[in-house]
Amino acid sequence: MRVHNDPMTRVPAARIEASGLTKHYSGVAAVDDVSFTVEPGSVTGFLGPNGAGKTTTLRMLLGLVRADRGRATIGGVEYRDLPAPLEVVGAALESTGFHPSRTGLDHLLIYTKAAALPASRATAAIEEVGLGEARNRRVGAYSLGMRQRLALATALLGDPAVLILDEPANGLDPAGVVWLRSFLRKYAATGRSVLVSSHVLTEMQQLVDRVVILHRGRVVRQATLTELADSHGDLETAFFELTTNQEIRS
Incomplete structure (x- = not known):
C-alpha cells in the first residue's frame, strides 16, 4: 500500500460527482x-x-441503490462501470457483517x-x-472500535483513490479518533478524495x-469551513441554523 508507507506518493485523481440525484420511497423523496x-x-x-x-x-454513489433521476460518478x-472498483473506491458504510469466527486477517484475505x-x-x-497485534484474534471478540478499524482496513485493500466512510469514528476511543483524523488528512494530502459522513x-x-449539508433530502449548503466561519461563525452554528429552519434553502 504505497500511500501509507510514503505519504508523499501521488495517485491518479478521482473526483466524486453527484448530479441531480433523486430517490423516492413510497412516493416520498428521500433524496431530492x-x-x-x-x-x-x-x-x-x-x-x-x-x-x-x-x-x-x-449508497447511490456506490451503486447499491438505483437513483430515480440523476447520476453519480x-x-x-459510474461505480458499476469501474473495471476494478476496489482499486478506485474504498467504502465503509457499517462496521457489521463480519463473520464472528474468522480472524481479522482471514476476513481481509477473503x-x-x-x-x-x-x-x-x-x-x-x-x-x-x-490491528496488527489482533490480526489472529476472532472478530467476535473485537470491540466496536476494533470493528470500525477492520471496516476501514477492508476499504483500504485496493489502495483506492477515493474513500467513502459513514461514521468511521463511532466506537473509537479519544486516541483512536485523533489517529483517524491524522490518517484521513494524510490520505487526502496524497491527492485522494475522502468523503466522510458523521x-x-x-x-x-x-x-x-x-x-455538504443535507436537510430533508436536499443540499442546503456546500462550502469550505472558512466560508462557513464567515457566514455563521463555526460549523456547529451553521449546521443548526441550516437544518432547523422550516424552509429549505435552494
Whole structure:
C-alpha cells in the first residue's frame, strides 16, 4: 500500500460527482435533486440530521441503490462501470457483517482473494489501521472500535483513490479518533478524495476542508469551513441554523 508507507506518493485523481440525484420511497423523496463534488486532495464532511438522506445518497454513489433521476460518478465513471472498483473506491458504510469466527486477517484475505488482489494487501491494511497485534484474534471478540478499524482496513485493500466512510469514528476511543483524523488528512494530502459522513460536528470541524449539508433530502449548503466561519461563525452554528429552519434553502 504505497500511500501509507510514503505519504508523499501521488495517485491518479478521482473526483466524486453527484448530479441531480433523486430517490423516492413510497412516493416520498428521500433524496431530492442532490448535487455536489468532492475534489481530489480534500476531506469533505457529509452532514445532516437523521433522515436527511445521507445514507441513501452514499449508497447511490456506490451503486447499491438505483437513483430515480440523476447520476453519480467517481473519476467520471459510474461505480458499476469501474473495471476494478476496489482499486478506485474504498467504502465503509457499517462496521457489521463480519463473520464472528474468522480472524481479522482471514476476513481481509477473503476479500483480497475475491478481488484478485495480492495477499500482502491484507497484511499491510491490518497493520495500517493498528490491528496488527489482533490480526489472529476472532472478530467476535473485537470491540466496536476494533470493528470500525477492520471496516476501514477492508476499504483500504485496493489502495483506492477515493474513500467513502459513514461514521468511521463511532466506537473509537479519544486516541483512536485523533489517529483517524491524522490518517484521513494524510490520505487526502496524497491527492485522494475522502468523503466522510458523521454526526460528531466537533470532530468534523477539525477534520474536513469543506462540508455538504443535507436537510430533508436536499443540499442546503456546500462550502469550505472558512466560508462557513464567515457566514455563521463555526460549523456547529451553521449546521443548526441550516437544518432547523422550516424552509429549505435552494
